[in-house]
Amino acid sequence: MRAAIEPQIEGARTPDEMRRLIGLMLGELNASHLGISAPPPASRPPALGRLGLRFDRAEYESAGRLRVTEVIPLSPADLAKIKTGEYLVSVDGTAIGAMVSLDQLLEAKTGRRVALEVAAAADGSAKREVVVRPVDPSTERNLLYRMWVNQRREYVERASDHRLGYLHIRDMGEDSLNQLYADLDTGNRSKEGVVVDIRNNNGGFVSAYALDVFARRPYMTMTPREMPPPPARTMLGQRSLELPTILVTNQMSLSDPEDFTEGYRTLKLGKVVGEPAAGAQLIDGSLLRSPSTRITGSDGKPMERNPRPVDVRVDRAMGEAAAGKDSQLDAAVKELLAQIAAKK
Numbered sequence: 001m002r003a004a005i006e007p008q009i010e011g012a013r014t015p016d017e018m019r020r021l022i023g024l025m026l027g028e029l030n031a032s033h034l035g036i037s038a039p040p041p042a043s044r045p046p047a048l049g050r051l052g053l054r055f056d057r058a059e060y061e062s063a064g065r066l067r068v069t070e071v072i073p074l075s076p077a078d079l080a081k082i083k084t085g086e087y088l089v090s091v092d093g094t095a096i097g098a099m100v101s102l103d104q105l106l107e108a109k110t111g112r113r114v115a116l117e118v119a120a121a122a123d124g125s126a127k128r129e130v131v132v133r134p135v136d137p138s139t140e141r142n143l144l145y146r147m148w149v150n151q152r153r154e155y156v157e158r159a160s161d162h163r164l165g166y167l168h169i170r171d172m173g174e175d176s177l178n179q180l181y182a183d184l185d186t187g188n189r190s191k192e193g194v195v196v197d198i199r200n201n202n203g204g205f206v207s208a209y210a211l212d213v214f215a216r217r218p219y220m221t222m223t224p225r226e227m228p229p230p231p232a233r234t235m236l237g238q239r240s241l242e243l244p245t246i247l248v249t250n251q252m253s254l255s256d257p258e259d260f261t262e263g264y265r266t267l268k269l270g271k272v273v274g275e276p277a278a279g280a281q282l283i284d285g286s287l288l289r290s291p292s293t294r295i296t297g298s299d300g301k302p303m304e305r306n307p308r309p310v311d312v313r314v315d316r317a318m319g320e321a322a323a324g325k326d327s328q329l330d331a332a333v334k335e336l337l338a339q340i341a342a343k344k
Contacts, residue, residue, distance in 0.1 A: 001025050019286055032304055033255065033291045049109035049134025051116075052077045052143060053088070064098025065122055072143045073150075076132035082118055089117040089124055110136045145170065155326055156195050159333040163340075165191035165243075172204025172256035180210060181239050193244040193336045195329065199274065203255025211263045216240035244343070246336040248328050249274045249310065259295065261308040266298040270339070273332040274314055276307035 005025045012018040015038065022036045052075020056067040066088040071078050082088075088096055091105040092115055106114070111133055120126040135143075149168050156166040165188035170176045188194050196214070216233060218240075223229040233240040247264050249257065249272060258277055265272060295303045314331045 001028050015286065022286075030305065031291055033289065035289050037287050037289070039287060047108070047110045047136040048103050049106035049112070049114065050137055050140035051075065051106070051132060051134055052140055053082065055088070060098075063122075064096070064100075066096050066102065067122070068118075072140065073147055075140065075143050076134055080116070080130040080132045082116075082130060085120075087119045087122060087124070089119050089127060091116055106134055109134050152197065152326070152329065155329055156333055159330060160337060163192045164333055164336060165189075165194040166197065167194060168197040168199075169201055169210060169257075169260075171201050172206045172210070172260070174206065176204070177206045177209055180213060184213070184239060184241055188241070189243070191243065192340050193246070194241060195248060195332045195336060196245050197248045197329075198253050198257045198260060199248060199250040199328070200252045201254070201257040202252070203257065205256060207256045207260040207263065210260060211267065211269075213239050214241055214245055214264070214269050215267050216242065218242045244336060244340055245270045246332045246339070247272045248332045249277060249308075250316075250328070251275050251277055253277045258303060258308050262297050262303065265308065271311040271335055272308070273312040273335060274310055274328045276310055 002025070005021055008021050009018055012021060019036050019038060026034055026036065052072035053066075053068055054070035054072075056069050059065050059067050068077075068082060068084050068086050068088065071082055071084060088102075090096060091102065094100065094105055096102070114132050114134055116130050116132060117127050118130060119128075152168060153166040156164055167180065167183040167188060169180055216238070218231050218233070220232045221229045222232045222235040224235075231240065231242055233242070247261065247270060249261055253261070254277055261272060261277070264270065297303050297306070297308075312331055312335055314328045316327055320327060
C-alpha cells in the first residue's frame with residue numbers, strides 16, 4: 001500500500017490532500033481508532049455568532065429571503081421571541097438579500113449586541129426590531145442536542161401512553177455520565193421502564209460506570225418519616241435506576257458504546273434494538289493515532305471487526321426524521337412494554 005500510494009502523495013498539492021491519501025491507505029488496514037488528522041491551528045478565527053434559527057432553503061434559493069422554519073429553544077432568537085413563519089429582514093441595519101451572507105454579518109458577534117429586524121410577511125410589512133446576543137457555534141450545537149433529546153423523550157412518552165421514560169447518553173465522557181445521573185431524577189423514576197438510547201454516541205471511557213447504574217438491583221426500601229418510600233440505594237446516595245430498560249443503538253454508536261452494549265448484553269440487563277455498529281472507527285483527516293488497547297468480548301473473541309449484535313434489528317428508512325417518525329424507538333417501546341406485561 002505504501003508503494004502504491006507514494007506517487008499520489010508526491011503529487012498532493014496541499015496538506016489536506018496528503019492526509020486524505022494517508023487516511024485511505026490506513027483505511028485498508030480496517031482497524032478502529034487508527035487515523036490521521038491535521039495539527040491544531042496556531043490561532044482560531046473569530047467564532048461566528050449563532051442566533052438559533054433555521055430557514056426555508058427553497059425560499060432563500062428562489063427569492064433570497066430568510067423565512068424562519070425553526071427556533072431552537074433557549075437560543076438568542078427564542079429569548080427574543082422570534083417566531084416560525086417570520087422573516088429575518090436585516091442585521092445591524094444591513095438588509096438581507098440573495099447576495100448577502102448571514103454568516104459574514106454575524107462574524108465575531110458572539111456575545112455582542114446585535115439588532116435584528118423581523119417581519120411578519122415576505123413583503124416586509126409589520127416589521128419590528130429585536131435585540132439579541134448571538135452565541136458561539138458550540139453553544140448552539142448543545143442547544144440543538146437538548147432539543148433533539150426532548151423531542152425523543154416526548155416521542156417515547158406518546159408512543160407508550162406516558163408509561164415509559166427516555167434518556168440519551170451523548171458520549172462516554174464524564175459530563176455525559178453526570179448528565180445520566182441527573183436524568184435519573186427527572187421523571188424517569190416514576191415510569192414503569194426506561195428506553196436507553198446510545199445512538200450516535202462516539203465513545204469515551206465511562207461505559208463501566210454507566211453500566212453500574214442499570215445493573216444495580218433493589219434490595220430494600222428506606223422510608224423517611226412523612227416522606228414517600230424511595231429505594232435504599234437512592235437514600236444512601238448511590239446512583240441506580242432499578243427499572244426495566246431496553247437499549248437502542250445504531251451504526252454510529254462507536255467505540256465505548258460497543259463496550260457498553262457488550263456489558264448490557266452479558267449482564268442480561270435487557271434487549272438491544274436497532275442496528276449493529278460498524279465494529280470500527282476511522283478518523284479521516286498531522287497527528288497519527290494508533291490503537292492502544294485490545295478489547296475482547298465475554299466469549300473471548302476480539303470485538304474489532306465484530307460489531308455487537310442486536311436482539312431486534314430495525315433499520316431506519318430514508319426520510320423518517322423529516323416525517324417525524326423513529327421506527328427504532330417504536331420497536332423499543334413495543335418490546336419493553338411487552339416485557340413489563342410479561343413480568344407482571
